[in-house]
Amino acid sequence: MKSFRLLLLSLPLALAGPGHAANPWNMVKQIEKQISAPVFPDRDYPVTRYGATDDASADSRPAILQAIDRCSSDGGGRVVIPRGRFFCKGPVVLKSNVNLHLEEGAELIFSADEKDYLPAVPTRWEGTEVFNYSPLVYAYNVKNIAITGKGTLNGQGSKNIATWKPRQKPDQKKLRKMGTELVPLYERVFGEGHLLRPAFVEPVSCTNVLIEGITLIDSPFWVIHPLFCENVTVRGVRVDTTNDNNDGCDPESCLNVLIEDCYFHTGDDGIAIKSGxxxxAWRIGQPTQNVIIRNCTFNSKINGLCIGSEISGGVRNVFAENLYIPSATDAIYFKSNLDRGGYIENIHIRNVRADSVRSTLVKFEPDYKSESRNNYPTRFRGFVIENVKGGVAEISGIDISGFARMPVEDVTIRNLTLDRTPIPLIVKNAENITLKKVMINGMLQTLP
Known part of the structure; x- marks a missing residue:
């Protein structure tokens, strides 16, 4: 099997680390120049031409795959799902130069039977490489792909696969042990007979990916999961699914990512940036770097904007602005643990409004669900968070907590206001922390 890492081993290094420029936001323009949405020939391949029917009880998958094959072999274009309800008994597998386009009023309904997502395919599950059930929409080592339009993808996760979480622990532990012991990938075969839920939309080792305009509902697991990809745009997408672990968008070990104008109503994190x-993940050594997030709304059961916790490959150069978080557990959240190692660095966040959070407005947590005391702490350094307005945080306002041997470093928070919280400020095992115009509970906050 061709390694899904080959694509990224030749990618350019990150534009810069901490201290890129006097105004680090200038780096956004440089990242944008490296992100261009794929362009497709002006040719349409309606799936109805190949036998798909507007009948939620009839399997349109053979027709969809045939249209994708023809479109790709002709050099590309749009594979069109017209208005209507179309059933897909298994995964849609995208090929190079194909734009899967769902017209307004179109609904693509996926099978709830896990057997339809076999044979197992290469992926990562919660940050560990594995052969597992295919994601519902999958692409592997292809270029110039898209999912666009005003239609809806319905994963039907709640009918079966999304309910597996209470029974997944034995498989979860087995896979994590395999990852820790570096068992060869070809021996990590799960899928049939196992309970590791597949993602909804997952391009793997792809270049030039566009996901735009669509609505995604009832996901079995993580919703949009670009993995080992370069040049990814997620724009104008509506994610409305609240099953367990329904993260909205999880770019993992990716280079050059733009997420903008999206709405996330999710059962877990709105956005969670990861790297294995x-x-x-140390074996692979592929960070996520150069990420732009802007003009997004997070109505999340867990966190709004999150980095972690699977970040052993590192995360750097993240720029997020103009975010609205009406409800979440933590609004802005950086998390790792003593098993991870890696780093989170050069993070810039501005212009955030959070109405109500059940825990903390801004939180650094390096000891999140540590499964051992291996003492491989993650390096947190280089954060600027500014222009944040919060209503209520039920536990604390700002929590910056590091380890004595690996403190959180170089954090600036300025122009932050929070109306009400029991504990305004927690700072421990942290160095070079700067607070400027931070008002919580009506009082100016200063460091102890």
Missing amino acids: RDND
Whole structure:
């Protein structure tokens, strides 16, 4: 099997680390120049031409795959799902130069039977490489792909696969042990007979990816999961699914990512930036870097904007602005643990409004669900968070907590106001922390 890492081993290094320029936001324009949405020939391949029917009880998958094959072999274009309800008994597998386009009023309904997502395919599950059930929309090592339009993808996760979480622990532990012990990938075969839920939309080792305009509902697991990809745009997408672990968008070990104008109503994090888990990710060594997030709304059961916790490959150069968080557990959240190693650095966030959070407005947590005391702490350094307005945080306002041997470093928070919280400020095991015009509970906050 061709490694899904080959694509990224030749990618350019990150534009810069901490201290890029006097105004680090200038870096956004440089990243944008490297991100261009794929362009497709002006040719349409309606799936009805190949036998798909507006009948939610009839399997349109053979017709969809045939249209994708023809479109790609002709050099590209749009594979069109017209208005209507179309059933897909298994995964849609995208090929190079194909734009899967759902017209307004179109609904693509996926099978709830896990057997339809076999054979197992290469992926990562919670940051560890594995052969597992295919994601519902999958692409592997292809270029110039898109999912666009005003239609809806319906994963039907709640009918079966999304309910597996209470029974997944044995498989979860087995896979994590394999990753820690660096068991060869070809021996990590799960899928049939196992309970590791597949993602909804997952391009793997792809270049030039566009996901735009669509609505995604009832996901079995993580919703949009670009993995080992370069040049990814997620724009104008509506994610409305609240099953367990329904993260909205999880770019993982990706280079040059733009997420903008999206709405996330999710059962877990709105956005969670990742780069793999523990020893398995150290082996690969592929960070997520150069990420732009802007003009997004997070109505999340868990966190709004999150980095972690699977970040063993590192995360750097993240620029997020103009975010609205009407409800979440933590609004802005950086998390890792003592198994991860890696780093989170050069993070810039501005212009955030959070109405109500059940925990903390801004939180640094390096000891999140540590499974051992291996003492591989993650390096947190280089954060600027500014122009944040919060209503209520039920536990604390700002929590910056590091380890004595690995403190959180170089954090500036300025122009932050929070109306009400029981504990305004927690700072421990942290160095070079700067607070400027931070008002919580009507009082100016200063460091102890």
